Amino acid sequence: MENAMFCYQCEQTMGGKGCTKSGVCGKVPEIANLQDLLIFQLKGIACYAKPLIEKGEMIDKEIVKFVEDSLFTTLTNVNFDPEVHVKLLKESQKIKEELREKAPDAKYPNYATYNLSETKETMLKDSEIAGIMYDKELNEDIRSLRWTILYGLKGISAYSHQARFINYNSDQVDQFYFLALEATTNDELTLEDLIGMTMKAGEMSVEIMKVLDEANTTKYSHPSPQQVNVNVKKGPFIIISGHDLRDLEMLLEQTEGKGINIYTHGEMLPAHGYPSLNKYKHLVGNFGSAWQNQQKEFDNIPGCILMTTNCLMRPRDSYKDRIFTTNVVGWEGLINIKVNEDGTKDFSEIIDKALELGGFEEDQDKKEILVGFGHNATLSHAGAIVDAVKSGELRHFFLIGGCDGAKPGRNYYTEFAEKVPKDCAILTLACGKYRFNKLDFGTVAGLPRLLDVGQCNDAYSAVRIALALADAFDTDVNSLPLTIVLSWYEQKAVADLLALLSLGIKGIYLGPSLPAFISPNVLQYLVDTFDIKPISTADEDLKNSLNQAN
Structure with a gap:
């Protein structure tokens, strides 16, 4: 048992299906299985927390912080230390018992009634029940949506952790952890219910990015170029x-x-x-x-x-x-x-x-790149941008951003950026920008053609910019001369994508490959509802973006 695992939460998952012997990220089965059990425990905690929330009780912020930190610990490339996981698991049992005492009498699922074993060895044996594929009978679309919600939560937890560290949080998001985790255990919920909860995760992602933006810009002032x-x-x-x-x-x-x-x-x-x-x-x-x-x-x-x-x-x-x-x-x-x-x-x-x-022995020649185009800095040029678009000097915006990764196929993003016509501007955010941020793109309409909007959570900044421009043109975001090209790797990108979908943004190009946890029917729903497009070639996607805009 200890030599097997199943994880398909990131883009590099083996064969585009799932890592079963060890994680491409470096996660061994021991860690993967302890993480599965920790998530199982969080779901159990949520089963007891939900009826308390429904009665109007606030869940203690220390418990919220524990759930948030545990979700973040299990995000890709964060924590690989078995002792940390065992400690978190023991803490999760204490919290579960505390909430079990308070929760009303009812029939609770196995997630809630399960009690953690004493030793790491027995925890690892027990972890089998927590595996993603443990319930062989589960409908694949239900499974797909449950895990999409969970991965969205992991992304939200990363942003919320960052905000909480500087004393900002959202009560709405804090409560949502429990409601969403419980939804992933609830056999009464239909596909429609779970689609609703997935979109709600997108709304909470927008909410927490907004809180984090406020936290960072209040504490450190608005970024400037x-x-x-x-x-x-x-x-x-x-x-x-x-x-x-x-x-x-x-x-x-x-x-x-x-x-x-x-x-x-x-x-x-x-x-x-x-x-x-x-x-x-x-x-x-x-x-x-x-x-x-x-x-x-x-x-x-x-x-x-x-x-x-x-x-x-x-x-x-x-x-x-x-x-x-x-x-x-x-x-x-x-x-x-x-x-x-x-x-x-x-x-x-x-x-x-x-x-x-002792450090480096000599200076290298200086080479500089430009950063600092958050929504505040970019929108200070809103008038000039609107004029440039109206006069035809600035034809189109491309938001090329998201997570980078090592898998072949990601050169697409470099090639796409290089081929963007000179009368178009590129907004970028997150580490996907390292594919092209040292290239010289020059200027358009007096502005740098490459505008670095910030970290992955600054997808919020990009949304603020898009909404303000839509407002200036008296239209909606989907009618703007804007194409969004996303690269995803881990669960923060899932939260970002759900955020954009919850805002009704359509026609997003997504790559380099599609998530293994999205079932064919769920993918079809996303394509039909939001016109999500898997990337093809840079030339083809660029041509289609500009043709649609014309």
């Missing part, structure tokens, strides 16, 4: 990867005046646009490219790395002693920097290590 050096400078350094701006802020405060350069990596790149972070002179640039190249790019570097959220890959021995994690990120044997009672963290261990390693 900034040039960011993508080459290295002489001296000791720390590379910070992930999404949590608060971690970066604390690291910058604690390294100030110590002669340590700080580089962003991956999805931390957009942090350079925020005035409250950009003011630190030792935030010197961005290191490397997208997350999936980290094993090569971190190989033997003379400095440290701090992983704040996904995406962590198996650390090579050549840098295992210099990579640190924080929040829910983990790998067996790596140091995880905990949060103190007062919400701060002590980064002295990673700071000392960076000084000891």
Whole structure:
């Protein structure tokens, strides 16, 4: 049993069907099965929480935080440490029992009535009942929607975790975790009910991105366009990867005046646009490219790395002693920097290590890219943009964004960006932009042709921009000269896609391959209802986008 697993939550899943021996992400069956059991436990907690919510009770925020952190821990490329999972499982049982005491007497499903075993070995044996394919009789469309909802929740949990870290949250989203988790256990619900819940997950995704946008822009001010050096400078350094701006802020405060350069990596790149972070002179640039190249790019570097959220890959021995994690990120044997009672963290261990390693020996020539076009900065040009579109100077917008990954076929996104005509602008967000963000696209109508809107959660910014432009043209988003081309890898992209669908946005191109958890009938429903288009070739999709617009 312990040698088998089944996981199909990410785009790189084996054969486009599911990983069964070990995860392409580096997850071994032991971790996969403990994660299955943890999700099973969360569903059980939700079964007891739902009737309490219906009675008007608020679920304790510590329980919400636990559910959120557990969902995020099981997202792709986040945590690979068995002990962390066992600890979470034990905590889940305590919470389940606490809610079981309070919940009204009723007939509850196995998710709720199951009690966790004492040892990791017995937990692993029990995990079989939590497997995705355990119920062989389940209708494939019901299964498909249940897991789509669950993967949407994992994406929502990542954004909500980020907001909660700076003391922002949404009561609506906090409650939704329990209602949606319970829905994935409820045999009374029809396909229509589950489609409704999937769309509700999209609405909650919009809601949490809005809250996170407010959190980041209130705390760090609105991003503004900034040039960011993508080459290295002489001296000791720390590379910070992930999404949590608060971690970066604390690291910058604690390294100030110590002669340590700080580089962003991956999805931390957009942090350079925020005035409250950009003011630190030792935030010197961005290191490397997208997350999936980290094993090569971190190989033997003379400095440290701090992983704040996904995406962590198996650390090579050549840098295992210099990579640190924080929040829910983990790998067996790596140091995880905990949060103190007062919400701060002590980064002295990673700071000392960076000084000891000594850093780069010389400066490379400066090469800069432009970031910082969130909704505030972009819409400050709204008048000029509208005029340029009306005069024909600016023909079309392409939003090319989402997660990057290592699988062949992703060159499509580079090729697509390169072939976008010179009288069109490209909006981009998330790490998919690393496919083309170092290319020079020049300008159109006095604006840079490539506008970096930010992290994956800044899909909200892109939506704000689209809605404002639709308003200016007195039309709806689907009638704008705008094509959305999404690349997906993990569950935040699922949350982003559901967010766009819940807003009624149609005609999205999706790739590089379609999710394995979407059944043929569910895919047909998405195609019929939202005109979702699997990507074909860059030439074909570009031609169709521009023809439809004409």
